[in-house]
Amino acid sequence: MVRTRVGYAGGTTENPTYYHLGDHTETVQIEYDPTQVSYQELLDVFWAGHDPTRPAASRQYASIIFYHNEEQRRLAQESKERQEARCGCRLYTEIVPATEFYQAEDYHQKYRLQQSSEFMSEFKAIYPDNSDFVNSTAAARVNGYLGGYGTLADLQAEIDGLDLSPAARQRLLDMVSRHEQ
Numbered sequence: 001m002v003r004t005r006v007g008y009a010g011g012t013t014e015n016p017t018y019y020h021l022g023d024h025t026e027t028v029q030i031e032y033d034p035t036q037v038s039y040q041e042l043l044d045v046f047w048a049g050h051d052p053t054r055p056a057a058s059r060q061y062a063s064i065i066f067y068h069n070e071e072q073r074r075l076a077q078e079s080k081e082r083q084e085a086r087c088g089c090r091l092y093t094e095i096v097p098a099t100e101f102y103q104a105e106d107y108h109q110k111y112r113l114q115q116s117s118e119f120m121s122e123f124k125a126i127y128p129d130n131s132d133f134v135n136s137t138a139a140a141r142v143n144g145y146l147g148g149y150g151t152l153a154d155l156q157a158e159i160d161g162l163d164l165s166p167a168a169r170q171r172l173l174d175m176v177s178r179h180e181q
Contacts, residue, residue, distance in 0.1 A: 002031040004140045006111075007103040009066055011059070016102050025062045029101050039072055043079040045149075052083070052091040063091075066098040073097075109134045112146040119146070122168050138162045145176050152176050 006028055013022025030042060046065065056062040065080075067073040076095045084091050103109075110133070113119055119142060127133035142162060144150055155176050159169055 002033055002137050002140075003135055004031070004143070005029045005101075005103055005134055006108050007101050009099050009101045010062075010064055010096065011099075018105055018108065021060055023059055024102070025064050026060055026104075027064065027066065027101070029103075039075055040079070043076060047079065047083050052093040053087065053089050055092045063093040065093060065095045067095060068098050103134070106130050106134070110139050110143040113139060113143040116146060118171065119164075119168060122164060126163055142172065145172060148179050150176065152180055 006026070008016045008021060008024035009027045009029075011022050011024030013020070013024055016022050016024045032042065043065070050063060052063045065076045067076055073095060080091055080093055080095060107114070109130075113123065123133055123136070123139050123142075127136055127139070133139055138161065141150075141158065142164070145155055152173070155173060159173070162169070162172075164172065
């Protein structure tokens with residue numbers, strides 16, 4: 001993952017906010033390096049990360065894949081069909097063209113990371129400007145590990161590039177190691 005940001009998309013309301021969402025859906029914008037992870041792998045994570053067999057309680061929480069080109073649309077549709085065949089049920093996930101993405105408020109960004117004062121103090125020292133923090137690849141990666149995504153082997157391979165102090169590095173390694181047990 002190069003970077004992730006949470007926000008709102010798919011609606012017509014200008015400049016939505018969490019409390020004035022209009023007809024938008026909460027979403028995650030993902031920038032990735034296709035030489036490191038495929039779009040299909042991202043779709044696999046999408047399907048594993050939620051229950052698409054239940055209709056959304058509201059438009060805010062709809063299950064949607066926003067595609068940016070015909071290849072992504074095709075892959076998303078094929079993956080949905082495979083999931084439906086696997087479960088033998090209807091999926092409520094929509095597959096629609098990407099629309100303008102509106103970044104969510106700062107307190108929604110890197111949510112897992114913001115729950116850890118230990119890691120946040122390090123990232124705030126590195127990125128005093130919040131937009132730099134939100135756009136940081138290292139912050140996105142640590143946020144993912146704190147959320148339980150990624151393996152210990154993955155973390156060990158990239159930990160030198162995460163700009164963490166020795167104490168924070170060890171703490172993250174210990175946390176991810178416990179997730180795997």
